[in-house]
Amino acid sequence: MARTPKPLPSLEWLAPRLKVSRALSLLAFFALVALLLIWNLAYADLHGARPWVVLVIQLLPLALLAPGLLLGNARAHAWACFVINIYFIQGVLAAIDPARALFGWLEAGLSLLLFAAALLYTRWRFQYDRRRAGEN
Numbered sequence: 001m002a003r004t005p006k007p008l009p010s011l012e013w014l015a016p017r018l019k020v021s022r023a024l025s026l027l028a029f030f031a032l033v034a035l036l037l038i039w040n041l042a043y044a045d046l047h048g049a050r051p052w053v054v055l056v057i058q059l060l061p062l063a064l065l066a067p068g069l070l071l072g073n074a075r076a077h078a079w080a081c082f083v084i085n086i087y088f089i090q091g092v093l094a095a096i097d098p099a100r101a102l103f104g105w106l107e108a109g110l111s112l113l114l115f116a117a118a119l120l121y122t123r124w125r126f127q128y129d130r131r132r133a134g135e136n
Contacts, residue, residue, distance in 0.1 A: 007136055014128045021121040022072055025080070028114035029069055032087060033062055035110060039103050061086065069118075074125035077118040084118070087111040 036058050040051055061083045068076020088111040095104030 008131045021117050024117035032110045074122050078122045080118040084111045084115050
């Protein structure tokens with residue numbers, strides 16, 4: 001039994017959704033970077049560790065994703081969905097500690113927003129590209 005393929009949405013329907021999802025993913029990305037920078041430089045108790053070492057470890061995965069996200073690459077957004085799970089887990093673990101609860105909830109929320117926006121952007125971008133290539 002052959003399944004009939006689901007028709008793709010129109011370009012007019014996809015274009016504004018692409019813009020909004022990309023803007024939200026970039027906003028959440030830069031907000032997460034700013035949160036990590038501010039927290040580690042101003043508030044975190046690093047127990048004698050060098051702040052720049054902690055920042056390099058925390059920001060390296062995001063730095064690797066940054067060029068692709070800035071260029072609007074759908075595959076970079078898809079990879080962001082995988083990588084951002086690290087920050088979600090870190091945020092949930094930090095939220096359990098009363099001294100870091102606010103930071104934890106902010107990190108978990110921003111990572112969840114980035115995950116959802118990047119996922120939607122990836123889906124809609126591939127549909128947009130398929131539609132522009134002439135697929136129905």
